[in-house]
Amino acid sequence: MLIKIAIVDDKQINRTTTKNKLVQDADISIVLEAKNGIDFLQKLKEQPLDQFPDLALMDLEMPEMNGIETIRQAGGIYPQLKFIVLTIFEDSEKIFEAIKAGAGGYLLKEDTALNLKDAIVHVIEFNGIPMSPAIARKAMALLKESPVKTDTKESDTSNLTEREMEILKEMVTGKNYKAIGEKLFISPLTVKKHVSHIYEKLHVRNRSQIINLAYKKKWIN
Secondary structure (H helix, E strand, O other), X not given: OOEEEEEEOOOHHHHHHHXXXXXXXXXXXXXXXXXXXXXXXXXXXXXXXXXXOOEEEEOOOOOOOOHHHHHHHHHHHOOOOEEEEEEOOOOHHHHHHHHHHOOOOEEEOOOOHHHHHHHHHHHHHHOOOOEOHHHHHHHHHHXXXXXXXXXXXXXXXXXXXXXXXXXXXXXXXXXXXXXXXXXXXXXXXXXXXXXXXXXXXXXXXXXXXXXXXXXXXXXXX
């Protein structure tokens, strides 16, 4: 499967560095480069359908329109388009603002070509939320240690079992069903069933919405 990639960064050297990490991979094609959010949105309008990107690698700090706002606007117009943030920042607020906006991953620009390729595949094929280890540690630190209480007045939206909360904590790190199952010693099918229950209980459709809801409900600090 050929994965078509857009690179959005205001610095040419950063776009070139990212492109060089991926250009030798036969499964990836760089189809679009943009210097900021406005430039990206305009180029998407002009992009041929057969060259429309599957995923955009997005810088955060850009003039005219930053990465978070770009993800929010582009994701609203093109819901099939996925995003991975590439940044030098490890700021907790930016992590969750990006995820709330619709980012499917959050990596540091210093990550290796292999890590970047794995993250792209993870997002496209497994709908995961891959993160650099440093980012994942920050995200995990934000989750509350205690499970959600089941006697809350809002049991229809937050009545998670201890196992479901364990899975939620693993999901925020971007693990797919197989990796979560290995960590918790259960099968991927069992993980999938638990995730389905989490979605139903929290009235969400994807991982980004789960993390967003956990943030709003103060299950994370």
